[in-house]
Amino acid sequence: MRQFIGATSGPIRRGRWSVGAALGLLWAGVGFAHHSFAMYDSDHQVKVAGTVKGFDWNNPHVYIELASSEQGETKGYTVECASPGILNRVGWKFNMIKPGDKITVIIAPLKTGEPGGLLKQLTLADGRVFSNGGPAGKPNIQ
């Protein structure tokens, strides 16, 4: 049922930022979140590659709008990220993603089956890898 969507081949390239992001996680791993993550299915994570349509850097959550092409059809995804505060503390920057950027995300999809999910891991076109901070949890796929 669940599959990799627009999956990139090979292991995710880890850039120099991944270490910084991991260190940031150690001291920042915030204890609580704005809401329960029960809307998302963390047991069946999927990988989506696509083009950024929007990057909404705001509280209580940051959102990435992603357009992914699958077998000639374009599908839109809303990717929920943590808050600007949490993301700042794990190395993100408010302007590091722009419409048109090619990115790959690992998400815990919405249990409703709607095209959206909770970010577990983000990979930018230049190979830099970012987590979504402590409360959102880690990816369980590659």
Place this chain on the structure above:
Amino acid sequence: MRYSTRRAKALARALGALAIVTSSLVALAASGSAAGDRGLTGTWNRYPQLDETPDPKLPPPPPPVGPPPLKAQYLPAWEAQQKAAKEADARGQPLYTDYVKCLPDGMPAMMLAMFPMEVLQTPGQVTIVQEAYNQVRRVYLNEKQIPVEDAEPGYWGHSVGHWQGDTLLIDTVGIKEKVRFRGVPHSDQMRIHERIRLLTPDFFEDRITVEDPVYLTQPWSFAWAYRRLPHYKMLEYVCDSNREYKDPETGGTRLRLENHDPGPQRP
């Protein structure tokens, strides 16, 4: 002659006493008290953080918060509500709460310090700022607490405090009845007592006791600890893009999808 000697001696004693008082005040100022700072000023994070293994070099973290000592007539409703929240999570439809609605958590939940916290000590006042929701508490030092009936209900209430040795004692009244920690109901008679104490220069604890003669059989006590977060600059937090909304059918929380979903719009 003897009389004037006595007067001179009395005057000398008085001057001596004045000198002691003055030097104490100077010492107090030098130690930072007169300027307000007793070592709490700065930015802090809850300790330990999620999934963090406690540092054996630091004081052991306080135990988890225990169940509220609610009176028998209020306990079943609270337990049912806890169960409903768990079941809603299991269904993938977490309950839509004030917190999801982007209302601040208020007292005492604010001291959970979801995000970094800043403490400012100025003459006559201790100010506590929580990054999440830009929450601010003001504790007025050495003032008499107002009667509960006069406390206008709010999210952080009316707090007064004073130093007892190395411990800052805070008394808070005037918390809105809808502002609930862990969903525990309370009356306008609720008082929150806090004992804040630096255990090391970079570590402090807040021992909290909630009293409510209407709802609780006995005081509800718990404690949280904080570790200094050096050089951290607090961020602003305004909920200007909340995409969580209440599903009109299930009452659960839903995510509003942009551009590609005609689904229910948020109210």
